[in-house]
Amino acid sequence: MTAKRLRVFALLAISMIFLLAWAFPILWSVLNSLKTDSDVLAYPPKLVFAPTWEAYRDVLFGSGSILPNLLSSVIISVGTTIVTMLMAVPAAYALARLRFRGKKFAGFYVLATQMLPPVGIIIPYFLVLRNIGWIDTYQGIILIYLSFSLPFAxxxxxxxxxxxxxxxxxAAYLDGASRLKTLWRIIIPQVRGGIAVTVVFVFLNAWNEFLFAVVLSGNTVRPVTVAMFNFVSVEQTLWAKLAAVSVLAMLPVVVLGVVAQKHIVKGLTVGAVKGGGRR
Amino acid sequence: MATTAVTSAGIASEAPRSDFGRILAQRERRFAAALLAPAFLALLATTTFPLLFLVYTSAFRMDLAMPFTNGFVGFENYQVLLSDDRFWTSLLVSLVYTGSTVALQVIIGLALALLVMDMKRGQGWFRVIAILPVVLSPAVVGMIWRTFMLAPEFGIVDFLAINAGLGSKNWLGDPTLAMVSVIAIHTWQWTPFAFMVLLASLASLPEDIYEAARLDRASAWQRFRRITLPLLRPAIVMVIIMRTMVALTAFAAIFTVTAGGPGTATEILNLYAYRKSFTELSIGYGSALAVALLIVTIIISGILFAMRRAK
Known part of the structure; x- marks a missing residue:
């Protein structure tokens, strides 16, 4: 009996350690974002302190506000999501429901495009966009985001x-409805849930992207993941502000992630299941 | 050719070879083409075209800093690459980084999934908390670890190390520790992924096999070794494949934490290709490095897919 109890206790301890390990860095950033710089720097680290919104006020409304960067992130993510969905929904319908020659190859092609290392895409893309003056533009960055969001979606x-x-x-065809009408009126409403989940994931991936953003961004288009670097320089790190910016960058994806919790495993493993065996 | 009118597919099936059927099939093809066209044109433009252009630029000397030396060089970039120590080092760093992060994710994720599966209460906590790291931007994750977790005499990890009597360490400044740190950060962020996928497949295993094994008095270890592991194998292999592909092209977390340093201690091949192209502005050679990375990716995924098929 005591052995069993010891086992239960050990399991509980291990569980707590892992939960804490995963939650702590995020929690710690939230706490630090509510501190003054001197509280952040206090040693040993302070768990109890007088919380303040000062850091948020500064990064949002002070000089060098990151509001334009948050807006940039929103435009990029929403733009990518809209363009991706407009293209992916019809394509996915065709791949899932219609019969045509080369269907297998088409499906394989979509999967294979994901094998390309992003760095191999951005090098040539940078050269092309530089030539047509699309560096630091929304159309340039949204276009290249399609390279990963489309296959996934x-x-x-x-x-x-x-x-x-x-x-x-x-039933719809027998009633004399056209194909397009059937797709729009009958099929799309059936996959509303799936479309919502896809939107969440596409938005999330676009919001989090970094490599393309760091190469293509400039003074006009600079998402928050890139702008974050303004707060760590060789001379000084603005600790509380950096924490506040990190929290602002995390907030939308954490909310979406928790909302889409039930679908997350499906979303994370899509493609892999299809890739080898089943079809 | 025999007509295979699958009834459940109805009109969408391969139609009988009557005129009517042919017209329907043709219409279906046209409809499919129209639906696929936008997405496929976009994929051609954003993936296939860049790939071809990348291979093309890898045959040039293209230095943005010294444009007057630019020109066609054929395979010279690849010859240079083969005798480039920094390339071989970065390849080794890539393999160590990928191998260790994937192994850690699968082992910890599996152990934790088995543990949580047996829990009667509190599974919900794991399901929610495990989502947090995987939805975050690796750039933000890197930034948080670099500052609030690992900064000497400030970060929590350093604080714990000092209190454990290990003393303050230069977590990102020492070559070995920096490598350990970037591996730990990647493992921290992505173990929940392995955990969630493996927990989901554990939950879908049939209960009655375990009942039978229990009646046969199989030990817990035997049950794990003879039942759970074989049944879980497809899911484990899938996790390995997915995580390997991601680890090989990891960028943001390493870039924000060490930028490949100190020196080239944490410079994986992916990062080397980036630095060569966009920091040192040597685009032609950077392209050759990216092609090399693609080849490495193809070889490794080939091996993994072979593993998947093998019984």
Whole structure:
């Protein structure tokens, strides 16, 4: 009996350690963002302190405000999401439901594009965008974001389209509805949930992207993940402000992640399941 | 050719070879082409075209800092690459980084999934907390670790090390410790992914096999070794494949934490290609490095997919 108790206790301890390890860096950033710089720098680290919104006020409304950068992140992420969905929904429907020659190859091509290392895409893209003056523009950055968001969205949507029974379409065709009308009126409403999940993931990936952003950004287009570097320089680090910016950059994705919690495993593993065996 | 009118597919099936059927099939093809066209044009423009252009630029000397020396050089970049110590070092760093982070993620993730699976209460906590690291931007994660966690005499990890009697360490300034740090950060962020996927597949395993094993008095270890592990194998291999691809092209977290340093201690091949192209502005050679990375990626994924098929 005592051995069993010891086991339970050990399991509990291990669980706590892991939960703490995962939550702590995020929690610590939140705490630091609510401190003054001297509280952040206090040694030993302070767990109890007088919280203040000062750092947030400074980074949002002070000089060198990151509001334009947050806006930049929003425009990039929303723009990428809209363009991606407009292209991915029809393509996924065709791959999941229609019969045509070369379908297998088309599906494989979409998967294979994901093998390309991003650095191999950005080098030539940088040269092209520089020539046509699209560095530091929203269209330039959104276009290249399609390289990772499209394959992902297509495959995730295919898995949702495949779940709808074929009878729905048949009934509509027999009623004399056109293909486009059937897709729009009958099929799309059936995959609303899947579309919502895909939107969440596409937005999340676009918000978090860094390599393309750091190469293509400038004074006009500078998402928050890149602008964050303004707060750490060789001369000094603005600790509390850096924490506040980190929290602001984390906030939307954490909220979306927790909201989409049930679908996250499916979203994270999409493509891999399809890749080798099943089809 | 026999007509295979799959009834459940109805109109969408391979239609009988009547005129009517042919027209329908043709219409379906056209409809499919119209639906696929925008996405495929975009993919051609943003993936296939850059790949071809990358291979093309890798045959040039293209120095943005010294444009007067630019020109076609054929395979010279690749010859240079083969005798470039920094390339071989970065390849080794890539392999160490990828191998250790993937191994750690799978082992810790699996152990934790087995542990949580047996928990009667508190599973919900794990499901929520585990999501947090994986949805974060690796750039933000890197920034948090670099400052609030690892900064000497300030970060929490250093604070713990001092209190454990190890003394303050230069976590990101010492070559070995820097490598350990970037591996730890990647492992911290992505173990929850392995954990969630493996927990989901554990939960889907049939209960009755375990009942039978229990009746046969199989020990816990035997049950794990003979039942759980074989059944979980596809999921484990899938996690390994996905995580390997990501680790090989990891960028943001290393870039923000060490930028490949100190020196080239944490410079994985991906980062080397970036630095060569965009810091040292030697685009032609950077392209050759990126092509090398693609080849390495293809070889490794080939091996992993072979592993997946092998029984």
């Amino acid at each position: 297509i495959w995730l949507l295919v898995s949702y389209f495949e779940d709808i029974p074929f009878e729905m379409e048949e």
